[in-house]
Amino acid sequence: xxxxxxxxxxxxxxxxxxxxxxxxxxxxxxxxxxxxxxxxxxxxxxxxxxxxxxxxxxxxxxxxxxxxxxxxxxxxxxxxxxxxxxxxxxxxxxxxxxxxxxxxxxxxxxxxxxxxxxxxxxxxxxxxxxxxxxxxxxxxxxxxxxxxxxxxxxxxxxxxxxxxxxxxxxxxxxxxxxxxxxxxxxxxxxxxxxxxxxxxxxxxxxxxxxxxxxxxxxxxxxxxxxxxxxxxxxxxxxxxxxxxxxxxxxxxxxxxxxxxxxxxxxxxxxxxxxxxxxxxxxxxxxxxxxxxxxxxxxxxxxxxxxxxxxxxxxxxxxxxxxxxxxxxxxxxxxxxxxxxxxxxxxxxxxxxxxxxxxxxxxxxxxxx
Amino acid sequence: xxxxxxxxxxxxxxxxxxxxxxxxxxxxxxxxxxxxxxxxxxxxxxxxxxxxxxxxxxxxxxxxxxxxxxxxxxxxxxxxxxxxxxxxxxxxxxxxxxxxxxxxxxxxxxxxxxxx
Numbered sequence: 001x002x003x004x005x006x007x008x009x010x011x012x013x014x015x016x017x018x019x020x021x022x023x024x025x026x027x028x029x030x031x032x033x034x035x036x037x038x039x040x041x042x043x044x045x046x047x048x049x050x051x052x053x054x055x056x057x058x059x060x061x062x063x064x065x066x067x068x069x070x071x072x073x074x075x076x077x078x079x080x081x082x083x084x085x086x087x088x089x090x091x092x093x094x095x096x097x098x099x100x101x102x103x104x105x106x107x108x109x110x111x112x113x114x115x116x117x118x119x120x121x122x123x124x125x126x127x128x129x130x131x132x133x134x135x136x137x138x139x140x141x142x143x144x145x146x147x148x149x150x151x152x153x154x155x156x157x158x159x160x161x162x163x164x165x166x167x168x169x170x171x172x173x174x175x176x177x178x179x180x181x182x183x184x185x186x187x188x189x190x191x192x193x194x195x196x197x198x199x200x201x202x203x204x205x206x207x208x209x210x211x212x213x214x215x216x217x218x219x220x221x222x223x224x225x226x227x228x229x230x231x232x233x234x235x236x237x238x239x240x241x242x243x244x245x246x247x248x249x250x251x252x253x254x255x256x257x258x259x260x261x262x263x264x265x266x267x268x269x270x271x272x273x274x275x276x277x278x279x280x281x282x283x284x285x286x287x288x289x290x291x292x293x294x295x296x297x298x299x300x301x302x303x304x305x306x307x308x309x310x311x312x313x314x315x316x317x318x319x320x321x322x323x324x325x326x327x328x329x330x331x332x333x334x335x336x337x338x339x340x341x342x343x344x345x346x347x348x349x350x351x352x353x354x355x356x357x358x359x360x361x362x363x364x365x366x367x368x
Numbered sequence: 369x370x371x372x373x374x375x376x377x378x379x380x381x382x383x384x385x386x387x388x389x390x391x392x393x394x395x396x397x398x399x400x401x402x403x404x405x406x407x408x409x410x411x412x413x414x415x416x417x418x419x420x421x422x423x424x425x426x427x428x429x430x431x432x433x434x435x436x437x438x439x440x441x442x443x444x445x446x447x448x449x450x451x452x453x454x455x456x457x458x459x460x461x462x463x464x465x466x467x468x469x470x471x472x473x474x475x476x477x478x479x480x481x482x483x484x
Contacts, residue, residue, distance in 0.1 A: 130421040130434025137438030145413035146379045217421045
């Protein structure tokens with residue numbers, strides 16, 4: 001059995017930030033990630049991030065990823081790659097399959113779960129044809145593997161993922177036939193939306209994909225207009241000759257391990273579905289099990305990193321590395337930055353939803 | 369053998385990421401056909417660069433499946449690799465001489481019968 005002070009599950013922006021914060025205080029940390037390289041989805045984010053200077057605004061995700069990896073290395077944090085965490089038992093005992101081959105038990109004093117999220121799908125006739133894929137999958141192929149998924153792409157969904165990946169597909173030399181949005185209004189940030197707009201990509205609001213056509217792969221797609229009640233209007237079909245259909249219809253937290261551990265959950269649509277309840281220190285209803293990043297509700301890499309720091313600070317503080325005063329000061333700095341990220345028309349909803357999670361957690365502690 | 373590194377699907381120049389660096393080439397065998405791949409890249413990326421989009425056919429309806437999530441979660445891109453079925457090709461790197469087969473249904477183990 002392997003023993004560690006802190007086990008971090010997931011080596012993306014939240015997990016690495018948590019590990020760095022904990023290691024800075026002097027704690028022994030192990031980061032486990034099922035992928036063959038760390039960084040999570042940061043290395044496919046080739047666009048510049050938002051926020052203030054403190055949030056590394058204006059820096060590309062890929063460069064933030066490099067910085068996190070450098071710091072991880074400098075602090076001597078142990079990172080286990082190709083390592084899948086299959087279960088969390090009581091007493092914080094993890095069942096881990098290391099290097100895809102070896103079964104290992106890991107006993108941790110504290111666990112930080114930063115397992116991220118998975119893309120949602122929508123289902124329509126032909127959606128299983130090769131050529132229909134998640135927008136994030138297309139992004140992985142163009143920006144990391146440097147292979148284009150197709151020549152002409154139809155994007156379903158105009159949220160940030162939809163518009164950012166559309167723009168990156170253009171940068172990769174693909175053609176984006178159109179962006180289809182079921183809602184009457186576009187869903188992404190103005191800056192990213194405007195970039196695709198300027199590039200001449202047409203948007204179809206109040207439209208959805210009706211079917212994908214093709215023998216052995218996608219050859220075309222049919223879209224249809226929706227009325228005020230979101231019902232298709234017959235006769236409004238449009239056909240696009242495309243070889244790829246990308247689905248960008250949101251994400252769902254990957255919270256299986258929190259379920260296995262026995263955490264209490266709440267269904268919050270604005271955060272992407274069921275999310276584990278946690279307090280404002282990121283501790284779940286299981287003592288010593290902390291969460292950070294998309295697993296606690298879909299946001300962005302910037303807020304995931306801040307939540308990671310918050311979890312990191314609190315785990316080491318609970319192990320006695322910081323006094324209450326130090327912990328409060330450090331936490332408040334992070335909370336202020338988190339608040340700044342959760343402002344504006346997009347951030348406000350996330351802020352109230354996150355507060356809902358923290359309130360629900362409090363109610364469990366004090367049932368009256 | 370096809371000249372696959374020169375595939376049209378490879379993004380050789382990129383305004384932000386720069387030029388694609390030359391990597392060592394390896395050979396893989398896909399359904400008996402020799403193909404070129406770049407060392408260390410994922411099987412799915414190599415196949416896509418070679419113009420292959422169908423990775424397996426489903427058990428009941430024999431309908432084709434390909435890349436879907438690209439991060440090893442959905443298992444749509446599984447193939448039989450070096451005689452082992454159900455390998456997630458989007459997160460498994462190529463190796464020189466690797467034998468890759470389109471998977472039919474649940475796939476068959478070469479030794480010890482099938483897992484159907």
